[in-house]
Amino acid sequence: MSALQALRTVSGKLQKTQIQVSTGLRVATASDNAAYWSIATTMRSDRRAISAANDALGVGAAKVDTAYAAMSSVVEVLSDFKAKLVAAREKGIDLDKIQNELDQLKSQVLSISQSASFNGQNWLNTDVEDIYDPDNNKSSVVGGFTRNADGTVVVNSIDYSMLQSALFNSTGGGMLQADPRDLKTIGGLRFDYGNGLMSTYSLRNTGGWGPTDFNFDFSSPITFGAGDSISFDVTADQDNPADGITPPYDAGQTTSIVIDAARVNSALGRTDGTIGTYKEYAAVLRSALVGSGLTATTYTRFEPPGQTQTWVDVPDVVGIVHNGLASKDGSSMAISNVSFNGVTQANQIAPRAVAYGTRNSEMTLDFEPFTVYADVVVSMRLRVDGSYSNLSFDKDFADLALGKDNGKVETSAEMATLLTALVNRPDVIAQASGSGTVSLKTDPLVDRKSGEKSMIGIDGISVNIEPVPTMNFLDVDVARNPEMIDGYINYIETAMGRVVSGAAALGSLQSRIELQSNFAKHAMDMIDKGVGRLVDADMEEASARLNALQTQQQLALQGLQIANSQPQPLLSLFQ
Structure with a gap:
């Protein structure tokens, strides 16, 4: 029985070792090592997935x-x-x-x-x-x-x-x-400029201008002796009731001007009190008009007319022009109370009724439908009179303002709504002025600026995707x-x-x-490599063990044969 048990033990070990040698695996089934077998099986599956x-x-x-x-x-x-x-x-x-x-x-x-x-x-x-x-x-x-x-x-x-x-x-x-993302005129904020092949545009701007110059001829030199003078009053920057602003109306600033020998000599660096040319006359007037809101100038023109290369002086013409007062909203000028004392009056300063500058704080956009695509950002600068505001919008902004989700601005009314949300100023009004136009203007009840001080415009427009092609190859x-x-x-x-x-x-x-x-x-x-470390058998060790176990099996069989043969003589005694 001992010999049989020894044979059984050796046979079991031998079978296990033979499996390791034939498969090359130390852990071939879950019963060999459940943890290692599980890891190896999962990693082999992952390897096949990586290979695929x-x-x-x-x-x-x-x-x-x-x-x-x-x-x-x-x-x-x-x-x-x-x-x-x-x-x-x-x-x-x-x-x-x-x-x-x-x-x-x-x-x-x-x-x-x-x-x-x-x-x-x-x-x-x-x-x-x-x-x-x-x-x-x-x-x-x-x-x-x-x-x-x-x-x-x-x-x-x-x-x-x-x-x-x-x-x-x-x-x-x-x-x-x-490129269908081309915003074109952005609803009229700019206009097409160029050859139509690329998205190149100019900007919409508008502004007022000052009153027309007062021109005077200079026919001959003027010499101021002791006690001689020319005096007059200039009034600058009265409010213009016709601009639609509400009263009270500012009367502007009135300045009394006196031109005498001292003024002439100071302005021209002379000692004889003489104004010899029209350019000297303009220089004297500029000196006298400092701080009045007006100034003096001479003129040039193209010669010959119609070309744009050569400028020549316009002789013997002097102009009094509007310079503007920053402290006033109005834009105007007037000359009154002209007096000549000891000098000739002919072809010199004369009274001029008030002349107003032109207020222009409204721009009309020729609306053109457009679509703001995702990732498109439009940046610009709004100028209202002398102040600037940086503005920008994208598809999300347009959709929120219009209650949409497609980025489309399809009507002039929608453009006005978008501009109102974008500008976000109570003194600026955007409204559809027709089926194809939009008006952007300042409210005269709030904005009293006139003449060249008045302006509304858009500049610095930048679209992050431009320039883009507007034609097909x-x-x-x-x-x-x-x-x-x-x-x-x-x-x-x-x-x-x-x-x-x-x-x-x-x-x-x-x-x-x-x-x-x-x-x-x-x-x-x-x-x-990792799986091999977990489950692969050491083939040298397994081979050596296989040889040893085979030898042990042979010895166990011989032992069993000996054990089986020894009881025979004893049994023969009972026969």
């Missing part, structure tokens, strides 16, 4: 490689396209033949974009409802498999915005298409529009810059995918 993700990454790499190759080819074609446009500027060249070449290049770009497809996906010729919506324009490739510390698993992806590579999109917005036609060749050159330069940026983005994605693929391979190696 890496295979999918290879598909993504092929997709990116296809798009990058196509973008690089498009850059080359656009370079040739630009060269043809530059050649089209040469005088006497046949523009029809140039256009034929351009049409072929356009067809080549379109063909490249349409054929840049891998596994049914095309990143150059897209079909995205809103190419600027990050949720719509997103494409991705599987990047990896991760198990978090809490046991949850995540399939990682590498996201890519097709906005970076779409040359043509079914709903517009491709890099070689007109496929519409370039030098034969029909030879006057737009320079504009076409500028357009294609901008378009090329966008395409080059798109190719760079694809190149960066290629590098990212390669790094991720290398990491996945390394991760699989590390998993294999």
Whole structure:
């Protein structure tokens, strides 16, 4: 019985060792080591998932490689396209033949974009409802498999915005298409300025101006002796009741002016009290009018008339002009109580009735519907008289002001509502003045500024996405529009810059995918190594143990045979 028990023990150990040697595993089943077996089984499953993700990454790499190759080819074609446009500027060249070449290049770009497809996906010729919506324009490739510390698993992806590579999109917005985000005139706050190829605009501004000059002839020199003088009163910056402001009305500032020998000598640096020329007369008047709100000037004109190169003096004409008083709201000037004492009156200062400047604190916008897209920010500066305010709005602001969710400003009334919310000043009124116009003005009950002191305007408009193309690449036609060749050159330069940026983005994605693929391979190696440490058998030790156990088994069998044979002589005695 002892020999049989020894044989059984040795056989059990031998079987276990044989399994380790044949499988190479120290922990082959949960009964060998439940904890290690569980970890190893999970990690082997994760390794297979990482391997599958890496295979999918290879598909993504092929997709990116296809798009990058196509973008690089498009850059080359656009370079040739630009060269043809530059050649089209040469005088006497046949523009029809140039256009034929351009049409072929356009067809080549379109063909490249349409054929840049891998596994049914095309990143150059897209079909995205809103190419600027990050949720719509997103494409991705599987990047990896991760198990978090809490046991949850995540399939990682590498996201890519097709906005970076779409040359043509079914709903517009491709890099070689007109950009639908173009705000155009922003409802009339600016007007189109340029060739219509790019979003270039001038700003809407308006302002008042001062009263018309008082002009006087200077016919001969004037000499002031002792006791000689010219005296008069000037009144500046009375309020004008016709401007619609409420009373009381400011009477302005009246200043008494005296010109005598002392004034002449002081202004001209002389000692004889003589004004010899009209320019000297203007200098004396300027000296006398300091602080009155008026000043004096001489004039120039173009010579010959109609050209804009040569200025010449207008001889013997002196003007008294409005200079303005910062302490007053009005804009006016008047001359009264003129008196000549000892000097000739002819062709000199004469009384002038009050002349008012023109108030202009209202601007009319020619409204044009527009849409504010997500991520578009419009910044500007509002000037009201002499003060400035910085303003900005985006899609969220417009939607909140109008109670919408689509960023659309569709009527002049909605534009007025948007401006009211944007300006947010009680002294500025925005209202629809017609189906296609919007009025932006100051309230005369609050704003009393007149003349050149009155102004309302918008300047410094900045749209964060501009300049953007407002035409399509496929519409370039030098034969029909030879006057737009320079504009076409500028357009294609901008378009090329966008395409080059798109190719760079694809190149960066290629590098990212390669790094991720290398990491996945390394991760699989590390998993294999880690699992091996947990469950792999030591083959040298297992082989040695197998030999020893086989020897022990043979000895146990011999022992059992001996034990079985020894009782035979004793049993024979009982026969």
